[in-house]
Amino acid sequence: MQLHYLTAHQLHDMLVSKQISAEELTRAVFDRIEQVEEKIRAYVTLTQERALNYARLVDKARLAGEALPLMAGIPVAIKDNMCTKGVRTTCASKILYNYIPPYNATVIERLNEARTVMVGKTNLDEFAMGSSCENSAFFTTCNPWDTNRVPGGSSGGSAAAVAAGETILALGSDTGGSIRQPASFCGVVGMKPTYGAVSRYGLVAYASSLDQIGPFARDVTDCAMLLNVICGHDPLDSTSVPYDVPDYTAFLTGDVKGVKIGVPREYMGEGIDPAVKEVIKKAIDVYTGLGVVVEETTLPHTEYALPAYYLIAPAEASSNLARYDGVRYGYRAKDAGDLVDMFMQTRSEGFGAEVKRRIMLGTYALSAGYYDAYYNKALKVRTLIKTDFDRAFEQFDLLLGPTAPVTSFKRGEKVDDPLQMYMVDICTLAVNLAGIPAISIPAGIVDNLPVGLQLIGRPFGEGDILRAAHAFEQNTDYHCKLPE
Amino acid sequence: MAQYEAVIGLEVHVELKTNTKIFCHSGTEFGADPNHHVCPVCLGLPGVLPVVNKKVVEHAIKAGLALNCQIAAFSKFDRKNYYYPDLPKNYQISQYDLPIAEHGCLEINVNGADKRIGITRVHMEEDAGKLVHQGTISTTPYSLVDYNRTGVPLIEIVSEPDMRSADEAVAYLEKLKAIIQYTGVSDCKMQEGSLRCDANISVRPVGQAELGTKAEIKNMNSFKALHKAVSYEIERQIEVLEDGEKVVQETRTWDEAQGETLSMRSKEEAHDYRYFPDPDLAPMVIARDWVEEIRAGLPELPDERRERFVSAYSLPEYDATVLTGTRELADYYEQCVELYNNPKLVSNWVMGDLARMMNISGQEIKNVRISPAQLAKMLELLDNGTISGKIAKTVFEEMFNTGKDPGQVIEEKELVQISDAGLIDKVVVEVIAANPKSVEDYRAGKEKAIGFLVGQVMKLTKGKANPGLVNELLKIKLDK
Ligand SMILES: [Zn+2]
Numbered sequence: 001m002q003l004h005y006l007t008a009h010q011l012h013d014m015l016v017s018k019q020i021s022a023e024e025l026t027r028a029v030f031d032r033i034e035q036v037e038e039k040i041r042a043y044v045t046l047t048q049e050r051a052l053n054y055a056r057l058v059d060k061a062r063l064a065g066e067a068l069p070l071m072a073g074i075p076v077a078i079k080d081n082m083c084t085k086g087v088r089t090t091c092a093s094k095i096l097y098n099y100i101p102p103y104n105a106t107v108i109e110r111l112n113e114a115r116t117v118m119v120g121k122t123n124l125d126e127f128a129m130g131s132s133c134e135n136s137a138f139f140t141t142c143n144p145w146d147t148n149r150v151p152g153g154s155s156g157g158s159a160a161a162v163a164a165g166e167t168i169l170a171l172g173s174d175t176g177g178s179i180r181q182p183a184s185f186c187g188v189v190g191m192k193p194t195y196g197a198v199s200r201y202g203l204v205a206y207a208s209s210l211d212q213i214g215p216f217a218r219d220v221t222d223c224a225m226l227l228n229v230i231c232g233h234d235p236l237d238s239t240s241v242p243y244d245v246p247d248y249t250a251f252l253t254g255d256v257k258g259v260k261i262g263v264p265r266e267y268m269g270e271g272i273d274p275a276v277k278e279v280i281k282k283a284i285d286v287y288t289g290l291g292v293v294v295e296e297t298t299l300p301h302t303e304y305a306l307p308a309y310y311l312i313a314p315a316e317a318s319s320n321l322a323r324y325d326g327v328r329y330g331y332r333a334k335d336a337g338d339l340v341d342m343f344m345q346t347r348s349e350g351f352g353a354e355v356k357r358r359i360m361l362g363t364y365a366l367s368a369g370y371y372d373a374y375y376n377k378a379l380k381v382r383t384l385i386k387t388d389f390d391r392a393f394e395q396f397d398l399l400l401g402p403t404a405p406v407t408s409f410k411r412g413e414k415v416d417d418p419l420q421m422y423m424v425d426i427c428t429l430a431v432n433l434a435g436i437p438a439i440s441i442p443a444g445i446v447d448n449l450p451v452g453l454q455l456i457g458r459p460f461g462e463g464d465i466l467r468a469a470h471a472f473e474q475n476t477d478y479h480c481k482l483p484e
Numbered sequence: 485m486a487q488y489e490a491v492i493g494l495e496v497h498v499e500l501k502t503n504t505k506i507f508c509h510s511g512t513e514f515g516a517d518p519n520h521h522v523c524p525v526c527l528g529l530p531g532v533l534p535v536v537n538k539k540v541v542e543h544a545i546k547a548g549l550a551l552n553c554q555i556a557a558f559s560k561f562d563r564k565n566y567y568y569p570d571l572p573k574n575y576q577i578s579q580y581d582l583p584i585a586e587h588g589c590l591e592i593n594v595n596g597a598d599k600r601i602g603i604t605r606v607h608m609e610e611d612a613g614k615l616v617h618q619g620t621i622s623t624t625p626y627s628l629v630d631y632n633r634t635g636v637p638l639i640e641i642v643s644e645p646d647m648r649s650a651d652e653a654v655a656y657l658e659k660l661k662a663i664i665q666y667t668g669v670s671d672c673k674m675q676e677g678s679l680r681c682d683a684n685i686s687v688r689p690v691g692q693a694e695l696g697t698k699a700e701i702k703n704m705n706s707f708k709a710l711h712k713a714v715s716y717e718i719e720r721q722i723e724v725l726e727d728g729e730k731v732v733q734e735t736r737t738w739d740e741a742q743g744e745t746l747s748m749r750s751k752e753e754a755h756d757y758r759y760f761p762d763p764d765l766a767p768m769v770i771a772r773d774w775v776e777e778i779r780a781g782l783p784e785l786p787d788e789r790r791e792r793f794v795s796a797y798s799l800p801e802y803d804a805t806v807l808t809g810t811r812e813l814a815d816y817y818e819q820c821v822e823l824y825n826n827p828k829l830v831s832n833w834v835m836g837d838l839a840r841m842m843n844i845s846g847q848e849i850k851n852v853r854i855s856p857a858q859l860a861k862m863l864e865l866l867d868n869g870t871i872s873g874k875i876a877k878t879v880f881e882e883m884f885n886t887g888k889d890p891g892q893v894i895e896e897k898e899l900v901q902i903s904d905a906g907l908i909d910k911v912v913v914e915v916i917a918a919n920p921k922s923v924e925d926y927r928a929g930k931e932k933a934i935g936f937l938v939g940q941v942m943k944l945t946k947g948k949a950n951p952g953l954v955n956e957l958l959k960i961k962l963d964k
Binding site: 082089099102103105200203205207237318322323325328366367368 | 524527528529530531532533534535536563565567569572573574575629756758759760763764765766
């Protein structure tokens with residue numbers, strides 16, 4: 001029995017029945033890490049001692065007969081852009097290589113209250129800017145399905161860790177597809193909740209109006225369970241929405257009869273790999289077989305999502321990343337002559353090429369004389385994209401399409417062509433601009449590489465998405481496929 | 485030579501009086517150890533988010549209403565981006581195109597003429613920290629940063645370019661300060677930096693409608709400095725124009741020691757702040773009933789109170805203006821009048837001896853040790869003849885310095901007026917016996933000689949004899 005490849009809900013049952021202890025489970029995960037991490041390189045920092053201590057405390061509490069939360073003792077990996085008190089939080093950037101936060105992100109507090117066990121901090125594209133993990137300042141994470149290929153990004157470390165059995169669950173963040181696209185590439189479940197559903201407090205900001213934390217899991221049930229832990233209003237985040245968080249596992253009934261799903265033709269057009277399209281068509285057949293009404297629809301402004309995203313996100317990033325100047329924490333250039341010198345050298349040496357590219361792009365977009373032509377116009381496009389979705393949801397309960405136009409590509413294949421790299425996110429970007437929820441679930445294998453199916457829902461319609469995703473899972477076995 | 489006219493607008497920063505900062509729970513108390521009032525949020529650590537302090541919005545609305553502004557129904561925060569080590573995020577959260585309040589005004593009176601000065605806008609923002617240098621900024625080997633003030637709430641009040649002289653600028657700032665102080669949203673202490681003022685100044689030939697090129701003057705730390713700097717800058721710009729040159733659009737700093745304004749940076753060097761809406765703070769919908777609730781809670785403001793002082797206490801306009809200059813002084817006066825119902829006499833004492841003693845000791849009304857009740861008590865004692873007018877001044881000084889009750893001072897210093905005719909008569913007899921020459925003069929018709937004799941009696945009684953009684957008794961004896 002390979003504990004490291006079980007789901008959280010299976011492990012929960014075993015923990016409760018005392019078939020295994022949390023310490024055993026944690027050791028199993030670290031044994032697996034020992035075994036494969038050299039090849040995968042999912043983690044920037046491992047917190048083994050801390051994890052074992054947490055696990056032992058859970059075991060002790062259980063033996064003492066204490067009532068424990070559902071997720072107690074379950075290992076979770078954290079993307080290294082969420083602040084963990086006392087544990088280095090680098091954003092995979094040289095500029096924060098030594099930064100140890102004095103506080104926990106709200107999601108970390110919630111995971112702690114749920115008595116989960118943090119395994120470590122996972123690799124990402126520097127400051128979550130990228131689609132392949134190749135922009136990490138430290139190293140590139142490999143796709144467990146083919147180590148010559150990328151795990152996707154920016155939450156590639158979390159996706160790879162779940163896929164490789166180096167954790168049971170993980171958290172990622174999704175600004176333009178950074179959870180869903182790596183989930184698709186690594187053959188796991190990944191969900192971007194509605195903007196405002198999960199607190200961003202303690203998530204190191206890339207693009208504040210788009211960033212959202214979400215779960216990685218092996219199946220939809222685990223995804224729903226983790227969502228139950230992290231969702232909910234946080235007074236420390238003004239953009240978090242006060243709403244009654246339902247029990248998301250209650251939506252997993254298997255019954256999707258009469259549900260109306262739209263397939264935007266823009267997500268099935270040119271630029272989508274025909275093999276990926278085939279997988280999606282088969283998924284549509286599965287749904288039709290379950291009594292779902294599937295029809296073609298349109299999101300007419302989809303083609304403008306990418307240019308709008310690459311103005312809004314960099315604009316916010318240029319301001320969000322201004323604080324990394326060497327004055328208070330993180331990397332500081334040595335031998336700088338004066339203050340301006342110190343600022344410039346620190347930032348020149350501390351940031352990688354993609355981060356600098358986006359800071360420059362964003363600075364330009366906000367500059368006097370260009371603001372209206374770029375940033376302001378992008379905001380207008382954003383409104384049009386939202387309206388596209390609003391219209392579609394008047395007719396449909398959910399939208400369906402591929403998560404990414406392609407399967408995982410080879411390392412190095414797109415690093416010299418930023419635009420090609422940006423195109424990998426064309427199916428996911430619009431969802432962030434609209435602030436709505438979406439999931440990627442395993443829906444097929446092409447040439448031994450997983451393909452993700454994306455389901456998009458109404459604001460705070462996570463339950464509906466999970467119900468449909470779960471029904472698909474009940475009638476297919478792609479989520480059970482493991483990399484070799 | 486052409487006649488020139490100055491055009492002046494002021495930008496005033498006022499620190500709001502709140503227990504906690506604008507976007508976090510750190511304290512705001514002035515004078516703490518460096519970097520004592522800080523937390524991850526105001527230090528701008530990675531991952532933190534601002535949450536607006538509702539009290540700040542309430543205070544800003546209150547100030548806006550007191551300045552006759554319209555309160556926005558929809559307002560938002562924006563980021564002002566620039567790099568400086570006292571700004572931990574390298575952007576300041578401020579308000580750009582949708583400020584909390586707009587289109588207000590206040591009335592000033594200069595040389596007897598009333599004038600209305602427009603207020604363009606009132607907006608909220610966070611303060612920056614403080615750099616500490618060894619010596620000067622240009623020679624210090626390193627600088628230290630104190631982030632205590634980072635995130636302290638401010639409002640910026642921007643006037644219309646409606647002022648035409650240094651006197652008007654000072655009158656505007658004085659009135660603005662009084663109004664803000666009345667609302668209680670700020671202490672407005674220029675020395676502690678809770679009231680800061682920049683001036684935009686241009687000059688143009690009289691009759692020209694078009695505005696001249698303006699310079700922005702910074703670093704004026706007192707009303708005196710404002711007056712001097714504005715006067716200097718007007719003169720400087722007139723001279724530039726008279727020399728046939730052009731005024732350069734630039735930022736200048738007031739050098740108090742040299743008594744002149746110096747160029748800091750030109751328009752070309754000005755920052756591009758790249759304002760954009762702060763995505764971390766949701767836009768604010770300001771409920772109308774909340775605004776009305778705040779309006780209903782506004783205290784009586786300086787103009788209303790001055791008018792009431794004139795009508796209710798029959799005070800001269802001048803007295804009413806001085807007494808309502810600050811809320812504390814007006815409160816002090818009214819508390820005193822309530823206990824001692826002679827408004828003009830109280831006014832004389834408050835504006836006279838009290839103001840003089842405050843001036844000498846450099847104290848503010850709220851720190852004065854003599855309470856309104858004590859002053860009222862003293863005036864009663866003066867009224868009923870326990871002390872004379874002259875002694876009252878001595879008693880008052882002692883009360884001011886020690887905070888003691890008038891009765892205690894009078895007792896301790898044995899200052900009770902002697903009104904016992906028997907006692908005074910004994911002294912009168914003594915004085916008459918000892919000064920035969922003066923007695924003779926008086927009886928010979930030199931009535932003035934009685935003054936000397938009264939003086940002698942007062943001297944022997946250490947000034948405590950009731951002067952009226954002394955006069956009376958002397959006359960009785962001399963006229964025999
Ligand atoms: Zn703070």
